[in-house]
Amino acid sequence: MPHAGSGAYQFRTWQRLLGPEVSLLAVQLPGRENRWREPPATHMADVLHALIPELLSRLELPYAVVGHSMGALLGYQLAQALGTRHDRWPEHFIASAALPPDEPLPFSGIDSLDDAALVAELIEQGAVPADIARNDRLVRLVTRPLRGDLAMCDAYVPHAGSPLPCPLDVWRGADDPGVSQDGVQRWSRHSSAGTTFRTFPGGHLYHLTDPRSVVDELHRIVTGTRPPGGPAQGPHSTDSCPVDAEAP
Numbered sequence: 001m002p003h004a005g006s007g008a009y010q011f012r013t014w015q016r017l018l019g020p021e022v023s024l025l026a027v028q029l030p031g032r033e034n035r036w037r038e039p040p041a042t043h044m045a046d047v048l049h050a051l052i053p054e055l056l057s058r059l060e061l062p063y064a065v066v067g068h069s070m071g072a073l074l075g076y077q078l079a080q081a082l083g084t085r086h087d088r089w090p091e092h093f094i095a096s097a098a099l100p101p102d103e104p105l106p107f108s109g110i111d112s113l114d115d116a117a118l119v120a121e122l123i124e125q126g127a128v129p130a131d132i133a134r135n136d137r138l139v140r141l142v143t144r145p146l147r148g149d150l151a152m153c154d155a156y157v158p159h160a161g162s163p164l165p166c167p168l169d170v171w172r173g174a175d176d177p178g179v180s181q182d183g184v185q186r187w188s189r190h191s192s193a194g195t196t197f198r199t200f201p202g203g204h205l206y207h208l209t210d211p212r213s214v215v216d217e218l219h220r221i222v223t224g225t226r227p228p229g230g231p232a233q234g235p236h237s238t239d240s241c242p243v244d245a246e247a248p
Contacts, residue, residue, distance in 0.1 A: 001071030001078070002026075003097070003205070004153060005122075005146030007033040010208060017215040021223055025058060027051065027071075032145035040148020043155055044074055048081055056086060064092035064222050068207055070153055072098035073105075076190070080161040092221055093164055093191070096171040097204050099183045100190060102160040106178070108150040115143045122146075163192040169221055171198050171214075173206035 002010060008026035015024045029047060031040030041047045055078075067075030072095040083089035099105075113121070119139050122128045132138045168191035170184045181199070188195040198217060200206045207214045220226055 001065070001067035001075040002029070003069035003071055004149035005032075005142065007035075007145070009033055013211055014215050014218075017212060018219055022219060023061075025055070029145070029149070031148050032141075036141075040145050040151075042148055042151040044077060044152055047074060047152075048077055051078065052081055052086075055082070056088070059088055062091045064094060064218075065090045066094040066096065066218060067098070068096040069098050069204065070149060072096055073101050073156065076101045076160075079164060083165070084161065089164070090166050092167050092169065094169045094171065094218065094221065095184075095187055096207060097173060097176060097179050099179060100160070100186045102158050102190075103183075103186070104158050105153050105156050108154055110147055110150040110154070115139050118143050118146065160190060163190055165192055167191065167193045167221075168195040169198065170195060171200060171217075173202040173204055174199050175201075175203045176206070178204065 002008065008028040011024065011026040014026075018024060028035055029041060030038035059082075065075040065079045067073070076093070076095065079090050079093050110118070116133070116139070119128065119133050119142060122142065123130050123133060128142055132142060168187060170187045172179045172181070172184050181197075184197060200210070200213065202209045216226060
């Protein structure tokens with residue numbers, strides 16, 4: 001499940017890195033990439049209403065849900081809906097770069113930013129290349145889905161269901177100013193099967209900077225082994241710290 005303003009294209013290398021043992025289903029929200037002609041969604045309930053039937057027809061095997069930032073909150077609601085309504089709980093849930101679902105999101109202020117200011121912020125965050133600001137068509141490609149997603153985040157009502165009956169893994173970037181270690185620790189109350197935390201080098205979009213180390217960790221969680229070729233090497237390998245889940 002992608003972060004706000006992004007699409008499935010960011011996961012294009014993940015299937016190759018995961019290898020043949022794991023099948024990847026990347027969610028493509030409307031209003032971007034190959035769904036550009038559709039209006040962006042502005043409420044998570046609308047996304048879930050369309051997504052759940054599509055996924056139910058594909059979930060013949062055990063599955064895990066992975067969501068980054070906004071995608072983690074959307075993924076959490078998806079896991080709750082698939083579990084409570086259809087008895088199809090995930091085997092694992094991985095929340096990346098997000099605070100827990102029962103905490104409010106900061107207001108985006110999106111309506112006060114024109115496209116140029118919005119793109120300038122994205123460039124400063126490293127989310128898009130600086131060249132995009134010089135092309136009006138590319139600016140539109142970036143800002144249209146982001147405005148819809150941020151409207152969806154502004155409409156988000158904090159809530160949480162019963163603790164997930166599966167293990168929960170929570171990831172963050174070490175330099176992410178909006179997702180602190182204390183913040184991710186509070187995810188532990190949302191699983192009755194234990195929570196594991198991992199910090200990767202990088203900021204809020206660390207998963208784009210070094211997808212190999214992220215996918216290696218995902219493969220280990222899902223299969224219990226590293227993908228062919230072994231773990232990624234270098235300073236991005238960090239230790240996980242398991243903690244017991246707490247009652248909500």
